[in-house]
Amino acid sequence: MLGVKIAGTGWYLPERRVSNAFFEDRYHIPARWIERATGVRERRYVDGETTVQMGVAAARRALDAADLRVEDLDAIVGASTGPQQAIPCTSALLQRELAAPEGQSACFDVNATCLSFLFALQNVAHLVAAGIYQRVLIFSSEISSRALNPAERESAVLLGDAAAAVVVTKSEPLEASAYWHAHFATYSSGADLTQLVGGGTLHHPNDPSTTPEMNLFHMQGAAVFKQASQLLPPFVDTFFSQLPWERQHIEAVIPHQASRHGLEILTSRLGFTESQVVWNLAERGNTIAASIPLTLAEAVYCGRIKRGDRLLLIGSGAGLTLGAIALTY
Amino acid sequence: MLGVKIAGTGWYLPERRVSNAFFEDRYHIPARWIERATGVRERRYVDGETTVQMGVAAARRALDAADLRVEDLDAIVGASTGPQQAIPCTSALLQRELAAPEGQSACFDVNATCLSFLFALQNVAHLVAAGIYQRVLIFSSEISSRALNPAERESAVLLGDAAAAVVVTKSEPLEASAYWHAHFATYSSGADLTQLVGGGTLHHPNDPSTTPEMNLFHMQGAAVFKQASQLLPPFVDTFFSQLPWERQHIEAVIPHQASRHGLEILTSRLGFTESQVVWNLAERGNTIAASIPLTLAEAVYCGRIKRGDRLLLIGSGAGLTLGAIALTY
Numbered sequence: 239m240l241g242v243k244i245a246g247t248g249w250y251l252p253e254r255r256v257s258n259a260f261f262e263d264r265y266h267i268p269a270r271w272i273e274r275a276t277g278v279r280e281r282r283y284v285d286g287e288t289t290v291q292m293g294v295a296a297a298r299r300a301l302d303a304a305d306l307r308v309e310d311l312d313a314i315v316g317a318s319t320g321p322q323q324a325i326p327c328t329s330a331l332l333q334r335e336l337a338a339p340e341g342q343s344a345c346f347d348v349n350a351t352c353l354s355f356l357f358a359l360q361n362v363a364h365l366v367a368a369g370i371y372q373r374v375l376i377f378s379s380e381i382s383s384r385a386l387n388p389a390e391r392e393s394a395v396l397l398g399d400a401a402a403a404v405v406v407t408k409s410e411p412l413e414a415s416a417y418w419h420a421h422f423a424t425y426s427s428g429a430d431l432t433q434l435v436g437g438g439t440l441h442h443p444n445d446p447s448t449t450p451e452m453n454l455f456h457m458q459g460a461a462v463f464k465q466a467s468q469l470l471p472p473f474v475d476t477f478f479s480q481l482p483w484e485r486q487h488i489e490a491v492i493p494h495q496a497s498r499h500g501l502e503i504l505t506s507r508l509g510f511t512e513s514q515v516v517w518n519l520a521e522r523g524n525t526i527a528a529s530i531p532l533t534l535a536e537a538v539y540c541g542r543i544k545r546g547d548r549l550l551l552i553g554s555g556a557g558l559t560l561g562a563i564a565l566t567y
Numbered sequence: 568m569l570g571v572k573i574a575g576t577g578w579y580l581p582e583r584r585v586s587n588a589f590f591e592d593r594y595h596i597p598a599r600w601i602e603r604a605t606g607v608r609e610r611r612y613v614d615g616e617t618t619v620q621m622g623v624a625a626a627r628r629a630l631d632a633a634d635l636r637v638e639d640l641d642a643i644v645g646a647s648t649g650p651q652q653a654i655p656c657t658s659a660l661l662q663r664e665l666a667a668p669e670g671q672s673a674c675f676d677v678n679a680t681c682l683s684f685l686f687a688l689q690n691v692a693h694l695v696a697a698g699i700y701q702r703v704l705i706f707s708s709e710i711s712s713r714a715l716n717p718a719e720r721e722s723a724v725l726l727g728d729a730a731a732a733v734v735v736t737k738s739e740p741l742e743a744s745a746y747w748h749a750h751f752a753t754y755s756s757g758a759d760l761t762q763l764v765g766g767g768t769l770h771h772p773n774d775p776s777t778t779p780e781m782n783l784f785h786m787q788g789a790a791v792f793k794q795a796s797q798l799l800p801p802f803v804d805t806f807f808s809q810l811p812w813e814r815q816h817i818e819a820v821i822p823h824q825a826s827r828h829g830l831e832i833l834t835s836r837l838g839f840t841e842s843q844v845v846w847n848l849a850e851r852g853n854t855i856a857a858s859i860p861l862t863l864a865e866a867v868y869c870g871r872i873k874r875g876d877r878l879l880l881i882g883s884g885a886g887l888t889l890g891a892i893a894l895t896y
Contacts, residue, residue, distance in 0.1 A: 324766030344751030422673035437653030
């Protein structure tokens with residue numbers, strides 16, 4: 239257990255709301271099928287906002303919530319799948335746009351697709367506990383609307399744009415807030431199930447053999463669901479065997495909003511009740527790495543999560559990787 | 568001080584050697600100017616190898632050197648600027664290609680351009696010290712030859728391809744090996760001095776307004792040199808004020824091989840002697856994130872670095888970020 243807390247949370251959602259009727263009109267995907275198959279009624283798409291601008295908006299709210307100023311940050315950690323540009327890392331661009339004093343913070347990015355935020359939180363929790371950094375901003379900002387694949391209806395209708403951020407500090411003496419445990423495991427037999435094969439050295443954008451299709455998101459939804467639903471129950475059993483809590487002690491399960499079926503597994507097969515699991519899939523869609531911190535930030539804002547609550551942040555991501563973190567908010 | 572060590576190092580260099588005569592023949596850049604301006608006589612370019620294949624070759628050597636097997640790894644951390652593909656993260660692809668047993672390791676990537684390896688090492692050192700992971704592979708694998716900008720001769724001739732890897736474990740009792748200190752600082756007024764503006768959400772490869780030029784590397788070499796050379800002396804003074812060593816106690820300074828001028832600063836203005844600073848720039852070029860671990864791995868292999876030696880790993884990267892780690896090998 240580490241005496242480390244999430245001191246503040248914030249988020250940003252683009253103004254532009256995209257309903258299922260948009261997909262029915264444009265791609266002839268029935269709106270009712272979308273809601274039934276994915277659980278998504280609406281998602282947001284950027285309308286000019288950049289990855290960094292969204293991250294800054296979320297960061298300002300997280301700093302306000304933590305009652306801290308940009309001058310207080312000594313590390314800024316990006317935790318998104320898609321960078322704003324290949325070089326430099328998105329966190330350095332965010333330092334500038336946030337007007338955080340240069341030279342006072344260390345900036346680096348962590349990427350594990352949908353689990354980027356959880357890995358960043360694990361790393362940051364240990365760095366803060368060790369006294370290396372005092373006040374760290376972690377932000378996830380995703381613009382998946384740039385890489386949607388209309389030919390793959392299930393993923394195209396699922397994804398949404400959003401940003402979310404948290405500030406991590408040490409807990410005060412006598413505060414209940416603490417970081418308890420994390421566990422991650424990658425099953426790379428599933429590496430091809432969720433892919434975007436462009437955007438790197440294998441299919442460079444300037445390579446004449448790189449096709450536009452390679453630069454779009456691909457997910458074999460049913461296969462991902464099958465692999466994740468087989469692996470998650472023993473993963474969660476192991477996780478709780480390493481934690482001095484039982485499932486019923488968790489006040490809020492904050493899942494990656496992968497899909498309706500993914501969230502239903504969490505509730506039924508993993509031994510949680512419906513009232514424990516927080517959903518925002520219907521209005522936000524799957525916002526990739528931003529999904530877990532966005533769900534957390536909105537739940538805190540709405541009073542669904544209060545100081546002292548025991549939280550389980552959990553999800554699966556491309557890799558295929560499973561991850562979970564238990565903390566007292 | 569953490570009881571953590573680099574248990575093994577390894578590297579991979581593509582077979583294809585590219586001499587300065589290549590640039591003279593192809594781009595009419597005088598070979599003698601290249602060596603004088605950048606200090607590079609030769610660099611390697613891939614000839615079909617992928618980012619992951621190079622990383623695997625380096626990882627196997629690092630595991631051999633550490634006398635460990637792939638089954639022993641419980642985390643695999645990618646620390647490169649360029650991923651192999653946008654999704655999933657490169658470390659998950661490496662788990663598969665390395666045939667590391669799935670489910671037994673957690674895979675995530677860290678990116679801070681040229682300083683990716685140093686940030687990864689800081690994070691991993693604290694996770695290993697805390698007992699979260701026992702045996703961690705960190706690999707940096709860079710194919711910069713995909714994004715060279717022939718119109719920008721100074722960077723085009725400077726960069727090379729390579730991979731390097733280390734295995735991090737706890738030190739044994741009575742071993743001198745230890746991780747002492749790290750410090751990083753980002754100065755984002757320099758964010759535009761080293762850029763690759765494509766490859767992310769700002770200029771998506773499929774966006775009709777994205778030009779091939781946007782997908783190439785850009786560096787304002789003189790401006791980077793000016794900013795880094797002003798910031799490094801006070802940065803290094805601060806670093807040593809936090810460390811129970813003086814400059815003369817360092818057996819080997821392992822710098823990011825940024826450029827001849829960058830390395831000369833390290834030697835003259837930062838108070839080190841020529842015999843302390845390890846160079847491989849002339850034969851390897853600047854291999855981005857692979858540069859520091861490659862220089863380390865080759866120096867260990869050649870006997871230049873021995874167990875118990877005090878090392879300073881140091882460099883600057885896009886951001887602009889300065890970073891340094893002190894450790895006893």
